[in-house]
Amino acid sequence: MSIPERVAVRLRVNGEEAALMVPPYKTLLEVLREDMALTGTKHGCELGESSTCGVLVDGKPFLSCLSMPLDLEGREITTVEGMSADGRSHPLQIAFAELGAAQCGYCTPAMLLTAKALLDRDPHPSRGAIMEAIAGVLCRCTGYLKIFEAVELAASRVGTPAR
Amino acid sequence: MTSSADDLSIVGKSLIKPDAFSKVSGQTKFADDLALPRMIYGRILRSPHPYARILHVETSRARAHPGVLAVLTGDDLPVKFGILPISQDEEALARDRVRYVGDPIAAVAATDEWIADEALDLIEVQFQTLPPVMSIEQAIAGNGEPIHGKSNVHKTVALEFGDTGEAMRAAAHVREDTVFFEGNTHLPMEQHAALAQVAADGKLTLWTSSQTPHYVHRALGKVLEMPMSRIRVIATPNGGGFGGKSDIFSHELVAAKLALVTGRPVKITLTREEVFYAHRGRHPVLMKVKTGFTKDGRITAMQFQSFLDGGGYGSYGVASTYYTGALQATTYAIPRYRFEAVRLFTNKPPCGPKRGHGTPQPRFALETHLDKVAEELGIDPVEIRLRNLPKADSRTVNWLRITSFGLEECINKVVEGSGFLKRRTSMPAGRGLGFAVSCYLSGAGTAIYWNDMPHSEVQLKLDRNGGVSLLCGAIDIGQGSDHILAAIVAEVLGVSLEDIQLTTADTDLTPIDLGSYSSRVTFMAGNAAKAAAENVRDRLFEVAARALQCDRDDLIARDHRIVRRNRPAEGMDFAQAVQLAEADDGVVTGTGSYTPPKLAGPYKGSGVGPSPAYSYSAAVVEVDCDTQTGEVRVPEVWIAHDIGRAINPMLVIGQVEGSVYMALGEALMEEQTFRLGLHKFPSLLEYKSPTALETPIMHTYLVETIDREGPFGAKEAGQGPLLPVIPAVANAIYNALGVRIDEVPITPDKVLKAMNDKAKRVGPKSVPAFDFPPLIDADVPDEWQGK
Numbered sequence: 001m002s003i004p005e006r007v008a009v010r011l012r013v014n015g016e017e018a019a020l021m022v023p024p025y026k027t028l029l030e031v032l033r034e035d036m037a038l039t040g041t042k043h044g045c046e047l048g049e050s051s052t053c054g055v056l057v058d059g060k061p062f063l064s065c066l067s068m069p070l071d072l073e074g075r076e077i078t079t080v081e082g083m084s085a086d087g088r089s090h091p092l093q094i095a096f097a098e099l100g101a102a103q104c105g106y107c108t109p110a111m112l113l114t115a116k117a118l119l120d121r122d123p124h125p126s127r128g129a130i131m132e133a134i135a136g137v138l139c140r141c142t143g144y145l146k147i148f149e150a151v152e153l154a155a156s157r158v159g160t161p162a163r
Numbered sequence: 164m165t166s167s168a169d170d171l172s173i174v175g176k177s178l179i180k181p182d183a184f185s186k187v188s189g190q191t192k193f194a195d196d197l198a199l200p201r202m203i204y205g206r207i208l209r210s211p212h213p214y215a216r217i218l219h220v221e222t223s224r225a226r227a228h229p230g231v232l233a234v235l236t237g238d239d240l241p242v243k244f245g246i247l248p249i250s251q252d253e254e255a256l257a258r259d260r261v262r263y264v265g266d267p268i269a270a271v272a273a274t275d276e277w278i279a280d281e282a283l284d285l286i287e288v289q290f291q292t293l294p295p296v297m298s299i300e301q302a303i304a305g306n307g308e309p310i311h312g313k314s315n316v317h318k319t320v321a322l323e324f325g326d327t328g329e330a331m332r333a334a335a336h337v338r339e340d341t342v343f344f345e346g347n348t349h350l351p352m353e354q355h356a357a358l359a360q361v362a363a364d365g366k367l368t369l370w371t372s373s374q375t376p377h378y379v380h381r382a383l384g385k386v387l388e389m390p391m392s393r394i395r396v397i398a399t400p401n402g403g404g405f406g407g408k409s410d411i412f413s414h415e416l417v418a419a420k421l422a423l424v425t426g427r428p429v430k431i432t433l434t435r436e437e438v439f440y441a442h443r444g445r446h447p448v449l450m451k452v453k454t455g456f457t458k459d460g461r462i463t464a465m466q467f468q469s470f471l472d473g474g475g476y477g478s479y480g481v482a483s484t485y486y487t488g489a490l491q492a493t494t495y496a497i498p499r500y501r502f503e504a505v506r507l508f509t510n511k512p513p514c515g516p517k518r519g520h521g522t523p524q525p526r527f528a529l530e531t532h533l534d535k536v537a538e539e540l541g542i543d544p545v546e547i548r549l550r551n552l553p554k555a556d557s558r559t560v561n562w563l564r565i566t567s568f569g570l571e572e573c574i575n576k577v578v579e580g581s582g583f584l585k586r587r588t589s590m591p592a593g594r595g596l597g598f599a600v601s602c603y604l605s606g607a608g609t610a611i612y613w614n615d616m617p618h619s620e621v622q623l624k625l626d627r628n629g630g631v632s633l634l635c636g637a638i639d640i641g642q643g644s645d646h647i648l649a650a651i652v653a654e655v656l657g658v659s660l661e662d663i664q665l666t667t668a669d670t671d672l673t674p675i676d677l678g679s680y681s682s683r684v685t686f687m688a689g690n691a692a693k694a695a696a697e698n699v700r701d702r703l704f705e706v707a708a709r710a711l712q713c714d715r716d717d718l719i720a721r722d723h724r725i726v727r728r729n730r731p732a733e734g735m736d737f738a739q740a741v742q743l744a745e746a747d748d749g750v751v752t753g754t755g756s757y758t759p760p761k762l763a764g765p766y767k768g769s770g771v772g773p774s775p776a777y778s779y780s781a782a783v784v785e786v787d788c789d790t791q792t793g794e795v796r797v798p799e800v801w802i803a804h805d806i807g808r809a810i811n812p813m814l815v816i817g818q819v820e821g822s823v824y825m826a827l828g829e830a831l832m833e834e835q836t837f838r839l840g841l842h843k844f845p846s847l848l849e850y851k852s853p854t855a856l857e858t859p860i861m862h863t864y865l866v867e868t869i870d871r872e873g874p875f876g877a878k879e880a881g882q883g884p885l886l887p888v889i890p891a892v893a894n895a896i897y898n899a900l901g902v903r904i905d906e907v908p909i910t911p912d913k914v915l916k917a918m919n920d921k922a923k924r925v926g927p928k929s930v931p932a933f934d935f936p937p938l939i940d941a942d943v944p945d946e947w948q949g950k
Contacts, residue, residue: 040189104641
């Protein structure tokens, strides 16, 4: 391979429109991190096995390492950087911080977005529904319990003003 | 001075840690999140063979590939290194032989990661393959070319404290068990990454996801043959470590060398598959334990043998070997003790320290063994432990000093909480309860390289507006060390967590902390932080006392004020005191350091095991076994941990819960095994680890014993609570099904096999014949003489 060709791609990320020139083989994960400096999205394997790279596409959890940007033109992409608005953290972010649900913090962006997708469709999920929803996102630090509790705490605060 | 909880405003509180919002917002910069102008990418060519001689490495095609800026082979980095001074057996890129699938051979730097990958394919290596050594038995048999030196034996230990043979002959009851603990790996979610940059003046900076930046600094100086003053190492927050980032890694040295030869910043991020090869994880260990008892279940003597499968290089292996024998006697009062061990080289990724370093394996052996003895003697499994507990403020037969001791209280908590004694005899079909206890270090009492300097140091600089800059070499790997440092300093100075500005793990800026390993940071960096804060507080009290015309012993620092103890209206703002001190004598700084007491006993090998304090844990695990499939589920766990004092109970519980999780993975599914020299499962999909769906209900009890040498009485939390859970699972399966699985992990096939086995057991039947060296007859402390 010589120096890669680039193609034009328009992405809508965290409510902002971006026009980029990227090599066509680059995954959404790579474009977010390397071309848009959105390094809040992490990677655990780049094989779709850890869900560490999870983002939301039209509100649903999506593995950015297995997604091609050209396929996602016109879709609404949300990364962890898009969870807070107007300098205010999302209730899930506050609950994760308050309960120690982020230890090393590496799976946290994907965990938060996956939990956000759950709360957006089921504002008061059961413990079982939380376990089910985040089962694909691997965490090696917490043993998951504090994450369940943080999602429950955030759910209990729905409707209360964000910090 | 110990402080009662009432006097404390930050220590002991479940506050939000300083780095929490950075982490939940995605702002924390991990190593691979860093990018520099003109940065290029490095990739490493690794061995496809478990054991082979390298005849020739041809790099000309790779060098000619467009976009490639440099290619390195072993001859470019010929200086050997290793984490332990006695095991300098690694090369950044192998020169004459490769010793495991994944051993690094050559490296490429290119303008693009894809181009670098293509260039790796253009490097041609001629190998002469050698018959690989893939097991303890094969390593001992030693047919073929030894992996290092003249034999595959890396390290042997043979120690005896008192005449165990005589005690065994006199014992009313003797039992011997043989068990095996398979290797497994850390699996941090963040893959290792390093970024190197060389400034115009030639100074090298390396950002790396490392638990031990100081040791990386030393190794870079050695291998690159550069003065350490011309090298700066900055550890980035680790996206999980668990021991897996506490060694010196090829990619760190290679990134630095590539930056030096290209003049460009070079980043190397390992793929997930490469992380499995980097490893340094749990040693597979085959063990034999033989114990003599009185008829009422008191231990009279123990003989313990370990056979460690070390993989291709030394790594921390000498320490790991000693750790398989060190903590038996801190958990139980053992009057006479024999320990023999051998670590063998095999053609697998090198093993090293994983959470619990060398102690989960013997813990599994010992706790299942005691369960069996209890049944034979007709004593319940809790009572046999209680009859053998050591005492607070005592010394073991192998010279380890115990200070605070909360194991009995831990036992009571989990036994009562779970209803263990009543419920275990009346469990429904397929259900069982198991119990086990453990002990762990609060930091190793000796450094990795021999020196008399402190193990941890903290520097503080006070700002005239009341802010506090805290500098320390410690690195947060998710365990919360940033919080521990900030909380202790804020507590002593009477300011808030938000007033503390942390700078950590930067060899240009921060004083030494040896690293986030060995469960040492809370204890050692915590003590250094406390000393530094007391040092500056003394200075503030001096100027404040002068201004307030009172005795400085009459002053306290609290709520951003320095006030008289019994007349709190008389005082001044903290910032005002800083200004007075600055006016008086210039910059307000203070330092503190911590050196553990010299505790090693009078025998060779006594350097591994001593710790300024030991933590204790007890666990009850409930299992639900499917007799059709052999699958074991864990619905509920009760765990108690003697933490000394919880600096932040929420973070401690987080460490305990994370330990339980990791232990259940090791107990039931995680294993690093090989077929024809190849790693069977070098991916997250195939290497099974627990998900959210396997999470049990956990009841965590913190027991506080206020250790006299711990900072505010604190001890460790990160590793100890993993230890009792694995044997408790095995004991619970016996309670449920009447089968003994003397081999970890306890996978469904083993459960079914044991149920169909005549002896109702799966596990090793014997240990291989091995000539241990003659026993060193070590002195025993006075109090154990004649026992």
